[in-house]
Amino acid sequence: MNFDEFLxxxxxxxxxxxxxNIQxxxxxxxxxxxxxxAHDLIDHLEDRTSAHVHAYLHRVEGDLWNAKYWYGRAKQxxxxxxxxxEWQQLVKMLLG
Known part of the structure; x- marks a missing residue:
């Protein structure tokens, strides 16, 4: 699937x-x-890619403190x- 098909x-x-994939x-x-x-799918996962998506989702929510924590977990x-x-960059990165 490419980005246009995803959209x-x-x-x-x-x-x-x-x-x-789950991310x-x-x-x-x-x-x-x-x-x-979106959050329910990702919030229990521990890998760096999931943490990156999780960070983005907390930015969407407006919880910047929690977003910073997850960016740290993602090493981003x-x-x-x-x-x-950010959404577009994440999607394109994950689609490869």
Whole structure:
């Protein structure tokens, strides 16, 4: 799946495509405006990629302290741009 197909699936599908990994599914649900489903998918995972997505989700929530904690767990700098830019960068990175 490429980035354009990912975006189209958000507009057309009621649930995340099955071929997406859990991090992309979380970002898919966030793209749909369903923060809770996105967070529920990712909040129990311990790997660095999941921590990076988790950090982004806490930025969306407005919990910057918690976001900084998760950026640290992901070994990533705190993202300074806007949320839409970070979402797009994460999706593109995870799609490869």
């Amino acid at each position: 189209q699936s958000i507009d057309l599908d009621k649930s995340a495509p099955k071929e997406l 992309l599914r979380a970002l898919w649900y966030d793209g749909k405006g369903d923060w809770k489903s 700098p705190v993202f300074e741009g806007d949320l839409a830019d």
